[in-house]
Amino acid sequence: MNRRRVIVAALPTAVVLVAAVVLLVVDRRTVVVSAPLGTMLLVAAVIVAAVTVVALVWRAHVRRAVSRAKEDATGSAAAEHRRFLDRLDHELKNPITAIRAAVAVSDAATPQLASIDAQTTRMARLVGDLRKLGELQTAPMERVPVDPGTIVTDVAATVGDAHGRDIRVTLPSAPWPLPSVTGDPDLLFTAVHNVVANAVKYSDPGDTVEIRGIERSGRVVVEVADTGRGIPAADVASVLQELARASNARDRPGSGLGLALVRTIVDRHGGTVTVDSHEGRGTRVSIELPVGVG
Amino acid sequence: MSSEAAPRLLLVDDEQSITDSLAPFLSRSGFDVAVAADGAEALRVIASRHPDIVVSDVVMPMVDGRELLRRLRRSGDATPVILLTHVGESGERSAALDEGADDYLNKPFDPQELVSRARAVLRRVAAGAGGLVSSELVEAEGLRLDRPARRVWRDGVEVSLTPKAFQLLEFLMTRPGEVHARERLLSVVWGFDFAAHTRAVDNRIAELRSVLRDDASAPTYIETVSGVGYRFTRSVRRA
Numbered sequence: 001m002n003r004r005r006v007i008v009a010a011l012p013t014a015v016v017l018v019a020a021v022v023l024l025v026v027d028r029r030t031v032v033v034s035a036p037l038g039t040m041l042l043v044a045a046v047i048v049a050a051v052t053v054v055a056l057v058w059r060a061h062v063r064r065a066v067s068r069a070k071e072d073a074t075g076s077a078a079a080e081h082r083r084f085l086d087r088l089d090h091e092l093k094n095p096i097t098a099i100r101a102a103v104a105v106s107d108a109a110t111p112q113l114a115s116i117d118a119q120t121t122r123m124a125r126l127v128g129d130l131r132k133l134g135e136l137q138t139a140p141m142e143r144v145p146v147d148p149g150t151i152v153t154d155v156a157a158t159v160g161d162a163h164g165r166d167i168r169v170t171l172p173s174a175p176w177p178l179p180s181v182t183g184d185p186d187l188l189f190t191a192v193h194n195v196v197a198n199a200v201k202y203s204d205p206g207d208t209v210e211i212r213g214i215e216r217s218g219r220v221v222v223e224v225a226d227t228g229r230g231i232p233a234a235d236v237a238s239v240l241q242e243l244a245r246a247s248n249a250r251d252r253p254g255s256g257l258g259l260a261l262v263r264t265i266v267d268r269h270g271g272t273v274t275v276d277s278h279e280g281r282g283t284r285v286s287i288e289l290p291v292g293v294g
Numbered sequence: 295m296s297s298e299a300a301p302r303l304l305l306v307d308d309e310q311s312i313t314d315s316l317a318p319f320l321s322r323s324g325f326d327v328a329v330a331a332d333g334a335e336a337l338r339v340i341a342s343r344h345p346d347i348v349v350s351d352v353v354m355p356m357v358d359g360r361e362l363l364r365r366l367r368r369s370g371d372a373t374p375v376i377l378l379t380h381v382g383e384s385g386e387r388s389a390a391l392d393e394g395a396d397d398y399l400n401k402p403f404d405p406q407e408l409v410s411r412a413r414a415v416l417r418r419v420a421a422g423a424g425g426l427v428s429s430e431l432v433e434a435e436g437l438r439l440d441r442p443a444r445r446v447w448r449d450g451v452e453v454s455l456t457p458k459a460f461q462l463l464e465f466l467m468t469r470p471g472e473v474h475a476r477e478r479l480l481s482v483v484w485g486f487d488f489a490a491h492t493r494a495v496d497n498r499i500a501e502l503r504s505v506l507r508d509d510a511s512a513p514t515y516i517e518t519v520s521g522v523g524y525r526f527t528r529s530v531r532r533a
Contacts, residue, residue, distance in 0.1 A: 093401040094311070095311070096401075096402035097309075097312050097401045097402040097403065098309065098311035098312045098314075098315060100402055100403070100405055101315035101316040102315040104405040104406065105315045105318045124404075128400060131400070139484075142456070142457075142458070158493070186484065186491065186497075190491050
């Protein structure tokens with residue numbers, strides 16, 4: 001509450017208090033009020049109710065202020081993080097461009113040139129992917145009704161065909177199918193695709209990969225579960241961060257940006273991503289999206 | 295290629311570490327290369343040397359790449375320009391294309407890719423389609439596209455397209471005859487090109503074909519180039 005509102009709220013009380021003090025000093029007359037007990041109780045009830053209402057309003061206001069402050073802090077941390085990635089991108093792209101140009105113009109017989117070229121290409125890809133991730137946080141996004149069931153079925157077919165794997169899909173049909181979510185169908189496909197592709201990548205051909213669609217408390221949940229290698233407990237909390245890779249994932253190629261991309265897309269749709277995993281048993285990634293709004 | 299026939303290319307970048315290597319590479323790739331360190335110097339070189347193509351960084355002191363492009367187009371100079379985009383905003387790229395850049399490449403890029411793009415732009419110009427990228431109204435066999443108004447007509451009847459389908463048609467129509475890879479189209483229209491999601495391009499092409507009544511097996515406008523991407527097949531003119 002700002003200072004002006006506090007003054008306005010306290011002013012009547014202050015006026016009455018001043019009047020009371022003045023009357024106590026200059027006027028010693030006594031007022032005797034006679035009223036039925038019921039009326040007195042009624043007045044007492046009204047006063048208690050008014051105090052309670054004021055206290056509740058005040059508490060709700062304080063809570064709102066605290067939550068706004070928290071949101072602001074989270075927002076400014078996200079903005080600071082984004083500025084850092086922008087600076088990193090900005091500072092790396094010119095040196096990498098210069099190295100790539102130098103490699104291109106060098107004599108092909110130069111020792112280690114192929115290795116320099118390969119590593120620079122790798123860095124260039126990483127910088128490019130970081131930028132794409134940054135762009136995705138602010139890029140204009142379509143907002144149309146999207147059927148999550150269609151997305152899940154398409155992803156299962158695409159990833160299954162590409163890797164020769166059987167991906168089980170379970171979608172509800174009763175009492176009704178999954179409701180629509182609002183968002184960008186291309187981005188939502190990308191998010192689910194990345195999670196399913198990860199499940200296939202970190203599991204063996206004999207392992208199970210399942211996608212389940214559930215409607216729960218006004219939200220659509222898409223769970224992607226596998227019986228693959230799982231994520232070490234120490235790494236589970238960080239796998240959704242940029243460049244984070246589980247310590248047991250080093251034998252597979254990857255940039256550590258796939259799940260960060262998923263989180264960015266789902267964030268932009270007002271949803272959440274959670275990861276549950278046991279090393280050696282498997283992983284379940286849950287994408288939760290609000291129904292009908294995004 | 296003889297030196298007389300070599301296309302004149304002006305490379306504009308304030309990073310000497312880049313121009314020091316990129317200029318000799320472009321020369322070796324068959325271009326007659328001049329270098330400018332910023333947009334102001336580039337304008338002077340363009341006036342005196344009349345390059346066939348300009349490759350310019352975006353973020354530079356004095357006159358930056360986009361301002362250079364704007365000044366060129368405002369003065370009616372249609373010299374093709376490839377921008378080396380710097381700013382990590384997808385809006386920056388589409389704005390550059392809207393302002394009349396012929397193509398763009400994100401830094402850091404593969405120098406060989408720059409050579410391919412420069413040659414593609416020069417071929418487009420040689421085929422008489424160079425000015426299309428800075429035209430507001432373009433037409434091709436019953437198809438009319440108004441870029442600033444974001445409107446499309448087929449045989450005089452206005453059709454309705456989603457924003458991405460419009461962008462895709464605009465990009466293809468202003469670069470007719472060239473094969474555009476799906477990944478490239480993804481990057482241009484969506485601002486991202488994460489592999490494996492090129493089906494988004496196929497979906498929008500399907501939307502375009504349906505709205506424009508274009509038969510995929512006997513296309514009037516958009517041809518599928520198997521395993522690569524798409525090509526706008528008709529000749530396009532300024533309206």
